[in-house]
Amino acid sequence: MARILAIDYGTKRTGLAVTDELQIIASGLTTVNTNELINYLKDYVSKETVELFLIGEPKQMNNTASQSEVFIVKFMEILKKEIPQIPIKRVDERFTSKMAFQTMIDSGLKKNQRKNKALVDEISATLILQSYLYSK
Template sequence: MARILAIDFGLKRTGLAVTDELQIIASGLTTVDTKELLPFLKDYISKENVELFVIGKPKQMDNTDSESEVLIKDFLEKLQKQIPQMPIKRVDERFTSKMAFQTMIDSGLKKKQRRNKALVDEISATIILQSYLYSK
């Protein structure tokens, strides 16, 4: 089996998470400057066996797309042109940032550490990936 890589796309930063090769455990990978995301992904999949990208789909409470979905769709078009062989699944990402922040509190991180938005993005990507694994 190959890894699954999750993407919590953001305007400035993008959180990434990845499974183990047996697709059992989701772990935070890193946070990347969004401008460097495509080169990072191309480099990563050249070194690691990845079979799927899971990308968060931001929704409003009424189930309509959030305004950031326009940015994600632009990114998806670029991603499919640059890495056309990689399948993409979308996963509802409502509340992942709040869940990530709560995870940081529950794990005992100090207030200063919880202000690290890059860590929140990475944990959010992990939550997106974990929810995808549960749904399989």
């Protein structure tokens, strides 16, 4: 089997998470500056076998697309062009940032550590991936 890579896209930073090769465990991978994201992903897939990109789909409470969806769609177009061999699937990411912050509190991280937005992005990507694995 191959890995699944989850992407919590942001205009500045993007959180990434990945499964093990058996697709059992979701783990945070890293947070990347969004302007370096495509190059990072190209490098990653040249070293690891990835069968699917999961990209968070931010929605409003009334189920309409959030304002960031425009940027995500543009990113997906570039991703499909640059790495066409790996399919993309969308996953509802409502509440993942709040859940990530709560996870940081529950794990005992100090207030200064919880201000680390890059860590929140990485945890959010992990939550997106974990929810997908549960749904399979």
